[in-house]
Each structure stands twice: as structure tokens, then as C-alpha cells.
Amino acid sequence: MRLHGTMSINAEGRLTIGGCDTAGLVAEFGTPLYVFDEELIRQNCRAYRAAFMQDERIQGEVIYASKAFMTKAMARIIQEEGLGLDVVSGGELYTALEAGFDPARIYFHGNNKSPAELEMALAAGIGYFVVDNFTELHLLNGLAGERGVKASILLRITPGVEAHTHEYIQTGQIDSKFGSAISTGQALAIVEEALQLPHIDLKGLHCHIGSQIFELESYRYTVQVMLDFLAELRSRLGFTAEILNLGGGFGIYYAEGDEPASIAAYGQLVRESVLAGCEERDLPLPRLVVEPGRSIIGPAGTTLYTVGSVKEIPGVRTYIAVDGGMGDNPRPALYQSRYSALLANKADQPAEIVVSVAGKYCESGDMLIWDLAVPRTEPGDILAVFCTGAYNYSMAMNYNRVPRPAAVLVKDGQADLIIRRESYADLVQNDVIPERLKK
Ligand SMILES: Cc1ncc(COP(=O)(O)O)c(C=O)c1O
Numbered sequence: 134m135r136l137h138g139t140m141s142i143n144a145e146g147r148l149t150i151g152g153c154d155t156a157g158l159v160a161e162f163g164t165p166l167y168v169f170d171e172e173l174i175r176q177n178c179r180a181y182r183a184a185f186m187q188d189e190r191i192q193g194e195v196i197y198a199s200k201a202f203m204t205k206a207m208a209r210i211i212q213e214e215g216l217g218l219d220v221v222s223g224g225e226l227y228t229a230l231e232a233g234f235d236p237a238r239i240y241f242h243g244n245n246k247s248p249a250e251l252e253m254a255l256a257a258g259i260g261y262f263v264v265d266n267f268t269e270l271h272l273l274n275g276l277a278g279e280r281g282v283k284a285s286i287l288l289r290i291t292p293g294v295e296a297h298t299h300e301y302i303q304t305g306q307i308d309s310k311f312g313s314a315i316s317t318g319q320a321l322a323i324v325e326e327a328l329q330l331p332h333i334d335l336k337g338l339h340c341h342i343g344s345q346i347f348e349l350e351s352y353r354y355t356v357q358v359m360l361d362f363l364a365e366l367r368s369r370l371g372f373t374a375e376i377l378n379l380g381g382g383f384g385i386y387y388a389e390g391d392e393p394a395s396i397a398a399y400g401q402l403v404r405e406s407v408l409a410g411c412e413e414r415d416l417p418l419p420r421l422v423v424e425p426g427r428s429i430i431g432p433a434g435t436t437l438y439t440v441g442s443v444k445e446i447p448g449v450r451t452y453i454a455v456d457g458g459m460g461d462n463p464r465p466a467l468y469q470s471r472y473s474a475l476l477a478n479k480a481d482q483p484a485e486i487v488v489s490v491a492g493k494y495c496e497s498g499d500m501l502i503w504d505l506a507v508p509r510t511e512p513g514d515i516l517a518v519f520c521t522g523a524y525n526y527s528m529a530m531n532y533n534r535v536p537r538p539a540a541v542l543v544k545d546g547q548a549d550l551i552i553r554r555e556s557y558a559d560l561v562q563n564d565v566i567p568e569r570l571k572k
């Protein structure tokens with residue numbers, strides 16, 4: 134069993150995270166509970182800074198993709214670690230601003246930002262808008278004009294590289310809701326248009342080739358495609374990009390068989406590809422931006438559940454059901470994602486049986502893990518599911534009117550609440566009974 138970050142097993146045979154006994158965390162905060170390992174979050178941020186920001190030949194900026202997990206405390210950690218921030222909605226932007234995040238280091242993504250969201254970002258004075266399409270470009274130009282300012286933008290380009298976990302493929306990728314494709318000529322057209330708009334300051338380009346990518350070669354290939362396009366823009370339009378944002382997507386280990394490279398190897402490959410590629414094309418070096426989400430926060434999150442029903446179907450399967458499921462982690466149901474886990478209160482005991490972990494939601498598809506080897510399991514055991522930091526809380530929902538769990542940040546034996554557990558009262562706080570139903 135692979136342990137992550139500061140995890141260890143104490144003398145009582147229980148899993149600890151950040152020096153906190155998981156049984157103690159459960160007693161204090163209840164379950165389901167997201168536990169975030171502050172040390173590991175910071176280590177990952179530092180690994181990214183070392184990999185992308187400390188090469189004197191090339192200027193780099195690492196921005197955290199807050200869609201993976203965002204709270205005010207998380208925004209504080211990201212700011213303390215010197216990273217910028219990628220937000221993709223008014224809600225993520227609001228959270229960052231509420232936490233006091235430097236607006237100049239915020240990049241605003243999204244394929245359908247509303248006028249209100251754009252207004253909010255302009256008023257806050259954010260650093261960059263990552264503009265997806267012509268509609269948005271014109272809308273932003275108009276709104277910036279009304280304020281008498283110029284909006285600094287990157288244009289989202291679809292490079293025609295699609296990365297999968299273990300491979301990449303070259304596609305025309307004309308049919309994508311994101312960005313403007315190079316292959317259709319639309320990318321060239323939108324750059325041309327942006328250069329002519331009076332309230333738009335085109336700083337560079339952005340692309341993103343997918344998520345949970347293991348294959349570093351797909352990044353090397355993407356750099357080549359983007360640099361070819363930059364060379365084309367220079368020769369056809371005389372435009373030189375200041376910034377090249379290569380998106381996020383670097384994969385992590387979830388379960389056996391996953392083999393991600395290190396953040397350092399990823400950084401080295403990207404930096405070297407950009408340096409060599411610019412030299413080959415005689416292009417000035419752009420400022421390099423990457424926007425990882427999952428690889429910063431994913432392994433730093435663990436979900437603790439209490440085991441309830443244990444149901445053996447002789448000769449078929451044993452189900453253990455936990456007090457959460459697809460509401461706090463929709464990824465297995467959505468993507469057939471795999472996770473590893475252990476019984477946190479029996480962490481030193483050998484596996485004796487194979488069980489499948491079911492959630493509590495009213496869906497047959499609400500299964501968290503199929504075929505997990507565990508010690509003998511009984512109601513009241515604590516199940517720790519690993520690497521749930523990314524796209525778990527951020528995609529959590531209230532299906533079946535189940536309140537969303539609390540989250541704690543652990544470090545050096547101290548546990549601090551960073552998200553309060555939702556109450557039943559929270560669940561009905563926005564419900565309105567019309568007068569005519571009150572009779
Ligand atoms: C535009 C963009 N940037 C960054 C990310 C972060 O990706 P990841 O969490 O895989 O690093 C995503 C999500 O896939 C994205 O769509």
C-alpha cells in the first residue's frame with residue numbers, strides 16, 4: 134500500500150496524516166471527512182516552482198488551477214507559496230478575492246463567461262482573461278471600453294493534440310467547445326481580430342490538452358505545435374507573444390498501474406522543449422505559464438468514511454457501504470476512476486478479504502472501489518480513500534439531500550477546519566415556500 138505525503142502508521146496501528154491520528158480526526162470532526170495534508174500541498178507547490186520558475190534562461194509562472202479544489206484557506210496557501218491562480222467562474226474568482234488573493238496574478242478562464250463575471254473581473258483588476266471565442270472577445274472589448282481600460286488577454290488555442298493517460302493522439306480537433314483550432318484557420322483569425330480591437334491587449338496564447346496525462350511526450354509535441362503557430366503569427370501578422378500558457382493536466386498516482394513522471398521531469402522536458410524550439414525558430418522566449426490543479430492537490434487529500442453495512446453475497450461479492458459516496462466523490466461514477474484505500478483503524482493488519490466499497494446514495498452506480506483487499510471489516514471501521522484532493526470537494530453535490538462533508542487541514546499534529554460540514558439547515562436555506570402553498 135502506497136502512503137502519501139506525511140502519512141504514517143502509529144504504534145496503535147492507525148493511519149496518521151500530518152501527525153494527526155485519523156481516529157482522533159473522526160472523533161472530533163465526524164465522517165465523511167476530507168483531510169488535507171498541508172505539508173504535501175506546499176511541497177508540490179515548491180516542486181512546481183523549482184521545476185518551472187528557477188531557470189535563469191526562461192521566465193516561468195506556475196498558477197494553480199482552482200477548479201481542482203478551492204477554498205479561502207487554499208487560496209491563502211497558494212499565495213504564500215508564490216503561485217498565481219487560474220479561476221474559471223465568478224464563484225472561484227469571488228473566493229480568491231475574499232481570501233485576499235492578489236488580483237494581478239489571477240487568470241480568468243472559461244468558454245462562456247457572463248457579462249457579469251467579466252465586469253466583476255474587470256472591476257477587481259485581474260491580471261489576464263483567457264479568451265475562448267469571438268463572442269467573448271467582442272464582449273470583453275466592449276466592457277473594457279466602457280471602463281476606459283484595456284484588458285490583457287491570452288487567446289485559447291486548440292492545438293489539435295489530444296492526450297490520454299498513456300498516449301497522445303494528433304487530431305484535427307475542430308469539434309471542441311474550447312478555444313479556436315489552428316487547423317481550421319480560426320486561431321489565426323481570432324488573433325488577427327484581437328490585435329485590431331482597441332480595448333484588448335493581446336499578451337499571448339493558451340492551450341490545454343487534457344487531464345491526468347502521464348505521457349510527457351504529449352507536452353513536447355504540444356510545445357512544437359504552439360511554437361510553429363507563434364512563428365506563423367510572427368511572419369504573417371508581425372505579432373510576438375509575450376506569454377505562452379501550456380495549461381495543466383499533469384497526472385498523478387491513484388492506484389496500481391498509474392506511473393506518473395515527477396514534477397521535476399515534467400518541468401525539465403517543457404523548459405527544454407521551449408528553449409530548443411524557440412532557438413530553432415529564432416523566436417524570442419515567451420514567459421512560460423503552466424496551470425496544474427490535480428498534481429498539486431490530488432495526493433494531498435484523503436477522505437475518511439465510516440463503514441456501515443457489510444453485506445456478503447456468498448460466492449459472489451462482499452459489499453461494504455460507507456457513509457458517503459458519489460456525492461463527495463463523483464469521479465468513479467463519472468469516469469470509472471480507480472482509487473486505493475485502507476482501513477485507517479487497522480492500518481497495520483494484513484489483508485484477509487476482498488470487498489467492494491459502495492456509497493450510500495440511491496444509485497447502483499454509486500460504487501467507490503471495486504475489489505479492495507482489506508483486513509476483516511466490521512461496521513464502525515474507518516476507511517481512508519487516498520488521493521481525493523482534486524475534483525472531489527470541488528465537484529461534490531447534494532444528491533439525495535446529503536450534506537457535503539467538512540474538510541480539515543492537518544500539519545504537525547494540528548488539525549484546523551477549513552470547510553464546515555453542511556447541516557440540514559444549510560440544505561434548506563435557499564428553499565422558498567410560495568405564499569399560496571402556505572395555507
Ligand atoms: C484550462 C485548464 N487549465 C488547467 C486545468 C487543470 O488540469 P489538472 O487539474 O489536470 O492539472 C484544466 C483541467 O483540466 C483546464 O481545463
Ligand SMILES: N[C@@H](CCCC[NH3+])C(=O)O
Pocket residue numbers: 200344345464523524
Ligand atoms: N474533473 C475532471 C477533470 C477535468 C478537469 C477540468 N478541465 C476529473 O475529475 O478528473
